[in-house]
Amino acid sequence: MSSRLKDVAALAGVSTRTVSNVVSGSAAVAEETRARVQAALDELGYRPNVAARNLRAGRTGLIGLAIPELHSPYFGELAGLIVRAAQQRAWTVVIDQTFGDPEAERRLLDGGDGRLVDGLIISPWALGPEEVTGRSRNVPVVLLGERRPHGLADRVAADNVLAAEEATTHLLEAGHRRIAALGPQPHLHNETARQRLEGYREAFRRAGLTPDPALEQPVRTLHREDGARAMAALLDAGARPDAVFAFTDELALGALHVAHERGLRVPDDVAFVGFDDIEDGRYANPPLTTVAPDKQQIAERALQCLADRIYSPASAVPPLDVVIPHRLVVRASSTRTS
Amino acid sequence: MSSRLKDVAALAGVSTRTVSNVVSGSAAVAEETRARVQAALDELGYRPNVAARNLRAGRTGLIGLAIPELHSPYFGELAGLIVRAAQQRAWTVVIDQTFGDPEAERRLLDGGDGRLVDGLIISPWALGPEEVTGRSRNVPVVLLGERRPHGLADRVAADNVLAAEEATTHLLEAGHRRIAALGPQPHLHNETARQRLEGYREAFRRAGLTPDPALEQPVRTLHREDGARAMAALLDAGARPDAVFAFTDELALGALHVAHERGLRVPDDVAFVGFDDIEDGRYANPPLTTVAPDKQQIAERALQCLADRIYSPASAVPPLDVVIPHRLVVRASSTRTS
DNA sequence: CTCGACTATTGCAACGTCGCAATCAACGTC
DNA sequence: GACGTTGATTGCGACGTTGCAATAGTCGAG
Numbered sequence: 198m199s200s201r202l203k204d205v206a207a208l209a210g211v212s213t214r215t216v217s218n219v220v221s222g223s224a225a226v227a228e229e230t231r232a233r234v235q236a237a238l239d240e241l242g243y244r245p246n247v248a249a250r251n252l253r254a255g256r257t258g259l260i261g262l263a264i265p266e267l268h269s270p271y272f273g274e275l276a277g278l279i280v281r282a283a284q285q286r287a288w289t290v291v292i293d294q295t296f297g298d299p300e301a302e303r304r305l306l307d308g309g310d311g312r313l314v315d316g317l318i319i320s321p322w323a324l325g326p327e328e329v330t331g332r333s334r335n336v337p338v339v340l341l342g343e344r345r346p347h348g349l350a351d352r353v354a355a356d357n358v359l360a361a362e363e364a365t366t367h368l369l370e371a372g373h374r375r376i377a378a379l380g381p382q383p384h385l386h387n388e389t390a391r392q393r394l395e396g397y398r399e400a401f402r403r404a405g406l407t408p409d410p411a412l413e414q415p416v417r418t419l420h421r422e423d424g425a426r427a428m429a430a431l432l433d434a435g436a437r438p439d440a441v442f443a444f445t446d447e448l449a450l451g452a453l454h455v456a457h458e459r460g461l462r463v464p465d466d467v468a469f470v471g472f473d474d475i476e477d478g479r480y481a482n483p484p485l486t487t488v489a490p491d492k493q494q495i496a497e498r499a500l501q502c503l504a505d506r507i508y509s510p511a512s513a514v515p516p517l518d519v520v521i522p523h524r525l526v527v528r529a530s531s532t533r534t535s
Numbered sequence: 536m537s538s539r540l541k542d543v544a545a546l547a548g549v550s551t552r553t554v555s556n557v558v559s560g561s562a563a564v565a566e567e568t569r570a571r572v573q574a575a576l577d578e579l580g581y582r583p584n585v586a587a588r589n590l591r592a593g594r595t596g597l598i599g600l601a602i603p604e605l606h607s608p609y610f611g612e613l614a615g616l617i618v619r620a621a622q623q624r625a626w627t628v629v630i631d632q633t634f635g636d637p638e639a640e641r642r643l644l645d646g647g648d649g650r651l652v653d654g655l656i657i658s659p660w661a662l663g664p665e666e667v668t669g670r671s672r673n674v675p676v677v678l679l680g681e682r683r684p685h686g687l688a689d690r691v692a693a694d695n696v697l698a699a700e701e702a703t704t705h706l707l708e709a710g711h712r713r714i715a716a717l718g719p720q721p722h723l724h725n726e727t728a729r730q731r732l733e734g735y736r737e738a739f740r741r742a743g744l745t746p747d748p749a750l751e752q753p754v755r756t757l758h759r760e761d762g763a764r765a766m767a768a769l770l771d772a773g774a775r776p777d778a779v780f781a782f783t784d785e786l787a788l789g790a791l792h793v794a795h796e797r798g799l800r801v802p803d804d805v806a807f808v809g810f811d812d813i814e815d816g817r818y819a820n821p822p823l824t825t826v827a828p829d830k831q832q833i834a835e836r837a838l839q840c841l842a843d844r845i846y847s848p849a850s851a852v853p854p855l856d857v858v859i860p861h862r863l864v865v866r867a868s869s870t871r872t873s
Numbered sequence: 874c875t876c877g878a879c880t881a882t883t884g885c886a887a888c889g890t891c892g893c894a895a896t897c898a899a900c901g902t903c
Numbered sequence: 904g905a906c907g908t909t910g911a912t913t914g915c916g917a918c919g920t921t922g923c924a925a926t927a928g929t930c931g932a933g
Contacts, residue, residue: 199650199673201888201889201890202889202890202891203889211912211913212912212913212914213889213890213891213913213914214891214912214913214914215911215912215913217890217891218891218911218912221891223891223892224911224912225910225911225912226911226912227910227911227912230911230912244650244673245889245890246590246650246888246889246890247589247595247650247651248586248589248590248595248650248888248889248890249590249888249889249890249891249918250889250890250891251585251586251589251590251890251918252584252586252587252589252590252888252889252890252917252918252919252920253889253890253891253892253917253918254890254891254918255918257585257586259629266615267605267611267612267614267615267618268608268611268612268614268615268616268814269611270606270608270611270814270815273605273606273607273608273611273614273615274605274606276605276606276611276630277604277605277606277611277632278606280605280630280631280632281632284631284632289629289631289651290629290630291597291627291628291629291630292614292618292628292629292630293618293622293627294615294618294619294622312537312582312584312585312586313585313627335537335582420814421814421817421818425818450815450818451818453818453820454818454819454820454822457820457821476606476608476758476759477608477788477815479759480759480763480788480789480791480792481792481819481820482791482792482795482819482820483795484792539918539919539920540919540920540921541919549882549883550882550883550884551883551884551919551920551921552882552883552884552921553881553882553883555920555921556881556882556921559921561921561922562881562882563880563881563882564881564882565880565881565882568881568882583919583920584918584919584920586918586919586920587888587918587919587920587921588919588920588921589888589920590887590888590889590890590918590919590920591887591888591919591920591921591922592888592920592921593888
């Protein structure tokens, strides 16, 4: 079915070792021999057997990407960038979805399938920092979006507190005072949501104001559906927000949808700011103001960390804490038209 | 660093073969021995080496998923479903993005990395059917969205012609006559777009009408951006559509955006129908009418095909042509509010 | 008490590749 | 013409696992 070095060697009348040399180009091979071997390679359509190579080399050339879910736009976009960046480093990406299941996250951090991957990029949701970093691991790990600089693994994330503060300040400066914070997840160990809430409160504090706790609206998931639910709950409770800072664009879009349904004008009755800068937000009606973390850089820096850990000898280098730049992209959902 | 069967065997005082038996559960092992071995396994935190297993078994447990891009919602959602369905079959998915590059598609079909994957699911864009099927391959291949029942590989797709016809008929029945067809890609071998155009024309034919060729608006890519561009081009050219059938939801959302910008009321001035039923469409303002292929079934059937090819002995079974059901989901973008 | 049948365990070999060290041939130099 | 040097090629072994066949040990039936 498929040809091995042995078959090519037999056809070319040389040893397997010589064929291997031709394939890898590692040792000197006479021009005449090389040509003969190459012809045999082509004729048999030889492809090196990855499993055998991996066994020999102790590396697989695969890296794992563990994210909560692929279908949400933010993770979809991020995964796309990571796969592309990995390709440039001759790595192949295997994707795992954890769906925020703590068991799944644990399993992957513990080494999962046993040296299937040379490294792991994981965006933890359900596991608290202590548990994430407490696990001993066989492969280098890079954490996406985890909070505190801790002792055991590289971390790549935006400054969520600062970014959330900027987003909220933007709304405060536009004169909004009853700004809803849509997205806390007190039931999960979701550090990201916690930080964004912190930034929201910090913005009020700096402005010498105090946010109304009734305007903090928790959500179960980060999907549009829950954004819509949360917005409806806010309005039904008579909270009367004049602006909404949603912790993700998806939540914002769900909430925006409800605002439309209820006949509220955006941004005149309610202004909206989201977080993530997903493609949909750009084409929403009106386009969504959002905090844009540099996803391209997240992908590149995460892979850089992994490469350093995999290829450099001792792990003498202490874990890195890479802060990714972000910027506030102001669009029509938060700037009064009149 | 990492323990092997040999280490466990030494610790438990048995042969490597017995440890292997305990791990795989394939042969009978005395209870007392099993317990001792299990203790050793736990103590050393043994993980089987995948590369060695693969080499021995001739299988990798990996399947490849080759799609144009991960960041577009349709492929993101589909990839998520495929990854999840694969997980249930104990397969791991490696993802490749082709970005519609014919070279990349050729490389993958040719066997790519050499037996890295046990099977390949590919959604071809740039390659015409003849080239896709003409390539001899080492691994089973399932094509997503390719057109004609052909000789060489399984195929899983919706009936695009019929679906497009239904979508168009829906608009015709609502009284629209100047229905734009937004999405032909004459410059690519994109069979999908071709079929949807065919369905569009067929609907008119059945209604005894003739569509205005000026309302067929080609696009370069299938992203929102090009949907917006195409809509602007239509309006600027004075084509005056009273409805738009966009070949994908992304195109529809881009076009919808432009309609809003130009002050057109949706659906009263222009109605919209898309294709794919991506999550965004559900929360667009107004929500987008769309053709919903059963993505869950696409994922499952594709994996089923692959499983059959991989596990069944001879490939005596002729290539399957699996048609996936779809339904028209009518939302506010195509139903007059007054 | 012996023999056969069965269970538990083991050693050997091989999957395909590549690092290492050894071999072999060719050529120039003294 | 013998010798050292360089370059080309090769055989051996090991990476960690598991199928196969063989061995050692156990028990019940006749």
